[in-house]
Amino acid sequence: MITDMKTIYKKIKFVVWGAVSSLAFLMIPYGCNKTFLNPNPLSIFTPENAMTTVASLYNALAACDIQIREEIYGDAPPYLTELMFSDLCVEGMNDNPGTNQNATLMVTPTGNLNNGNGNQILWHIENAYRGLRNAHVVIDAVNSFEMDETERNSILGMAYFHRAMRYYRLTHQFGDVPYVGKHIVSPRLDFQTTRREVILRKMKEDLEFAVQWVSDNVDKGRPTKGACGHLLTKINLALGEFDDAIASASAVINGGVYALMREPFGVIPQEEGNYFSSRGIVRDDVVARLHWFANKHIPENKEVLYMVNSEESLPSSRVNLQTMRQAVPFWSKTAAKQIYTPDGRPGMSDQAGREIDLVRSFGRGIGRTPPTVYHAFEIWDDPNDLRHKQYNWMRMEDLVYNHPDLNGSNPYYGKPLQLRDEDGRVLTTDTIGNWYGWPHYKLYTPDPRTVQPRGGAGDWYIFRLAETYLLRAEAYWWKGQPDQAMVDINEVRTRAHCAPYTDANQIDIGTVLSERARELYWEEPRRTELTRIAFIFAQTGKAFNGKTYSSSTFGTANFYYDWLMEKNNFFRDHVVAFNGQTYEIQSYHVLWPIPQSMIDANTLGVINQNFGYDGYADNVPPLDAIPAEEL
């Protein structure tokens, strides 16, 4: 036995020693090989190995499109920040102490500007520059290899479109901002602010190139020639060049490619849940169909210039809209703020699959965007307006008490909601967040993968021809041609079955803004557009309500603030929200603050702060031309 063991040991020894010594000799050369330490990325693309084909440029352009989508989709989308400081809506969430009612307190350079339960101003500036990166990756690569010139210019035009989109938003959210014209590949800390007009002028040039080369014959979701013309119109307006705006808008309207959808098309909307089906309600009209998720991308739809996509059947790329969660009132609120029946019982249930399944028909809203009186009542001037038609536009009184505990025992079960009982007592405490009407036709998207739907995967319009008409109407009005403006507004109105306006003397910027509110709610970046209009007032000196504005006092007196004080009853009346916050906004909020972190990190240059905010005193004059190295 012992001898055996010895033999085995000997063998082991021999094998081990043999292996080790031969390996030792084999491996020594590794230490000296010159290529031994070269990085070897096996599973990741880098610009060096990836941006080398035409196809890769289209792939990079997709990054620009996906990024536009991020503003609208998901829970607490950054789009909310555009609505909450506008004339249409305010912050409705008040079951949290830190929300966004008081702009004076919350909208400061060092405040929390990146809060889903507050404002997301930081997201807007950060993402604008991130979007510029994506566009610049394409712009920088387009000349790096041989390709057909038409295709090259069309790709470049699409990238210009995306760049102009970002700068259009930036210059109207933040005013003067640093201009970047290239993909930044090494750290820079020396940015300087460039004047807004200088940036817009450069964008105008780019878009004039884009409308020449970008085609309308592209798949839905890619920027079109029409979208470039539409954006060019906005920039022409912003520059105060109204004739150019009329021309660029007319090119889109009369181009023969796009048309307002005046007749029903595509499929008839059909919601989940049983509210509509059990009542035999069918929403079938042109407006209901135009905004039904399944009709947005079909070839028959001639109204869409540019859209972002999300398709339930494509799980790798789909994201949920969650518009119902954001914008539908918190009708299912519990606790002290719930909705009671007139006989004092809890009335509402957000459980799916109950006898009266409201949650699947409307979604479980949390009431983040309660409308102002202006939006809820004042703008609705025509009883035939399809956009305000019963069941397209849901009123609280169209909902019914559905709490299962009422079933069989309570006379109000299945009956319409009442705001007050017979004695006039209000039956819910929180009339800001729980009780308001909403455009169901626009906000509803089936959400089959969520127990309590929030709004599922579906497409969203970014630019529609209806807005092009309203932009041209605006240009005519600025030019002093209200009759022409009226014609364009009527195009949009009559499609929604409203009676046309007939008295051109009644047409003013308010008419345009109200029509935009009716037509473009949850589509246009409302606050950006208000600020654009405020800038035009300041540039042109045109009077509004007998008052004129100037650029030099823009922070203290501007159309944006005056319009909000007129139309936004929350800010005007300093309403106190449930959480004790007071609704409040200042005239300098016409422009958002540059986040302090951005100014602090830019140690080798000065990024200007906007008027009214801490740090404004440190400003230096902005650049009057685009720096040569950015061209």
Added chain:
Amino acid sequence: MKRIRLLLYGMLAAMLFIQAAYAQTKTITGKVLSSTDSLGITGVTVRVKDRNQQTVTDNEGDFSITANVGETLVFSSIGFGAKEIVINNETTQLNIFLDASSDRLDEVVVIGYGEQRRRDLTGAIASVSAEQFENERPQNIADILRNNTPGLAVGVSSSAQGGGSFEIRGNNSLRTSTDPLIVLDGVIYVGNLSDINPNDVESIDVMKDASSAAIYGARSANGVIQITTKRGKDSGKPIISFNSSIGVAQPTRYGKVYGADEFVNWRSDLMKSLNYYNPTTKDKLYLYDDPNDLPSGVTLDEWRGGLAGEPLDIWLSRLGLRPLEIENYKAGKSIDWADMIYQQALRQDHNVSLSGRANALTYFVSLGYNNNEGVVVGDQFKTIRNRINIDADVTSWLKVGINSQFARRDESNVNAGTNIQVISPWGSMYEDDGTTLRLSPVDDLVAARNPLYDRAFTDRLLDITTITSTLFAQVQLPFGISYQANYTPHFNMRRYFNHQSSEHQEWGLFGGQVDREHTENFTWQLDNLIKWSHRFNNHQLDATVLINAEKVQGWGDNLSVQEFAPSDVLGYHNVGAGGSDTRNMGSDDIYSTRDALMGRLNYAFKDRYMATVALRRDGFSAFGMRNPRAYFPTVALGWVISDERFLQSNILTYGKLRLSWGENGNSAIGIYDALSPIGISQYPYYSLETGNPYEVNRMFVERMANHELKWERTQQLNLGFDFSIKEGLLDGSIDLYRSTTLDLLVDRSLPLINSYASVTDNLGKIENRGIEFTLNAAILKRENFSWNSGFNFTVNRNKIVSLYGNMEEVLDDEGNVTGQRESDDIPNRWFIGKAIDVIWAPKVLGVWQLGEEEQAAEYGQYPGDFKLKDVDGNGVINQEDYEFQGYREPQFRWNLRQEFVFFKNLEFAFNMYAQLGYKATFNRAKNSDGFPERQNAFATEYWTPENPTNRYSRLYALTGGVPFDIYRNKSFVRLDRISLAYRFPQRYLDTVNLKSLKLFFNIQNVGFWAPDWEQTDPQAEGLYPRNYTFGVNLSL
């Protein structure tokens, strides 16, 4: 490089030829005796210096060993002073007398690529040996090191797996990990620490100063921990050791939430606080009072406010209780959710080992099984670990061996959710049928999920198998030269299979989901070591040269699928049954390489003056774009002053001064961080003609490239003094150090205009200064009682010296430029001249009290809200008002250990430690988390008009739009461990042929005292379990 290769080949070739003719090897026999009683000493290690050849004396003290003329034999044993004898031509038979000693100076300490007596060290190295933790049954390496070594801070963990983070001598890095380098049996260890069985560990040596760590160059900036595993000893016969322990872990300090009875009162107060400042509701706070206990003057009818039904229903519904909660409230059915998710956890650990020596072969083989439950329901960690260490003396000049470690970790645990603070005690665990788990205990998913729900529908397999082996060969060459080659393959395989069942209410909506992931990593390392040792007259020279290469390769792929048809009953075993549209797959393969060259020279004169000089060059592919290689030098000096005639005394029997300087590197960044990766995801478009959707890959440049990226380097100066008073009655050391870290690897924050928030870059300079003090005392040593005591103390201060080098002008009050200073990085809260962990924030003065309504209103607040200091008094709290308010890392740490032995066989020890002078956020004091009107909350004191505290705000307080945190002092003292062990007397054991038998019991985390910290454990900032362990050690 070429030259070295040539030299190496030459030497190896020469060795093969010369060896035959070279035969001055001889066998030396002898006896080792105690100098006090002249009896033979068992178990003395007899070792050929600088070679891995050794033996152990038998029961009579006899030994036999082969060695070459000119080599040195080292005799060492615990409890005796070591002795060295040089073999000359005449040496054949030796009688060695050893002096009894408790002198730690004779311990052998593992230094990089070799070992030294502590007496000869020039660096700062702390050691822990197996006996020190035998009674404490550590379950992982972190447990061994926690508090046993000054200057090394080890974090705590609440999981079943245990562990904790490491940090040596403070934080010297802004971005990269502070984990020290682990060296296992002389080879850099790339595996997971939990794969090393603590029962296999013989000793651990922690290299703290740059000089000793610099031997490991590029990865040594955070210190080096050398782990030595057990090897076979010449014990005359094979030894089987069995040890087994069983224990219970107890949840402590998880943060109490409002219980069933407190809950309704708290809600009532919450509703009042919510409505107190709302003009429309503030006069109707009685609405939230118990209808049976209304304030005077309020009638039940007023209270009803028009609502019908039972007053109790109305009240509870006003307090936000959902119908289910009301039902349960009436039925008195409450749930303590903490009881549902926390448990007394069973822990067991069983190990068996076989070791010994047979002829020229020594062996150590072990197998261990560890199965720990965690204190959170569902938490479990299981591992099987196996080790084989074999050394074979093939010839007198060749020794080969293998160290092999196999480990399999099972991390399939799916834990219960722990955020029970959101769940009402009046919720329900089950549906009405009493057996089906309820998805939301209060039928409101936004408010709360059932913490046990998801895990009930999850089936998971997650295991990691690793094999780490080192094959080595040592060749003894002429002239005191030896050559060693180590080849170390490391294999790591991870499997993650996860099935989310379609029976789950939510997961059912997408037909269930399966994820499968496979990852394999293979790493090899090769060390070539050449050593030369030479002694002439009073000069001792030891030289070491290392040539090393390493390659890491990994392959990973993953698959995820939903919509199973016909069903997902096959769980994760049949992914083909998933919907083809829902398939999502990916792969991630990695590749990185390193190489190293190192040379070291140790020199000693008269064993009194020592010097070490070393230089290492490291290469790493992560820096391979421009700067793949870097050099790391070190110099160290030692002077045994007590050997100087003018300093000799009977009190200071030993004293050594050490001075060292060295440079270390930190390369702990992602292997592709220098590159600019393009992310791929999908985006849909619709065909213009057909309207059909299709997806394209979207390419998105994710990060700014930095091809100039290079190593982070730390330079450290260390001054140390080791002393021993009265021959080890009291010994210890003091070390003072100052380290400077340069070219820090940072995520440099950029102005967002760059479109990248940050870039990985080398910038700045950080300084760490500190003192470490260790004292060990053999306080009493009697026949039937001995008492040893150990104390250590650490203080470390760090400071940012420089960041990005951007200068800004300093202005005086008139706006004149008076100079320049470097800019701070305010977004990252990094300030020139301040510590990395400094807190810069608005200062909380207290709480606005009644009577201060007007001042509070200026800030958009009300009485009961936290009051912030408005330094410039301008009515706005902004960065101008921020102040420095202390530190996030402990400013002082100390550890105290006491060991007692009664009647030779009963051992008792305890250990306590403290971390002092640091703060952390305690935002529960703000009473504003979550959606309390729908949820529960941690039971935290709150402000009310009747309780006008300044430490807590009212429920649901307003912040005035200013982001701020509440900081509380975390300083604490912990009684960490108590252990008790009984060793059965040898005379009983001999009768049943047992070698040893020991029973022990210990408690870990006995308790702590933290005067300013509440609710959670201050160190864990959460739960930190208490462990009770009982065990037995048995050797045959």
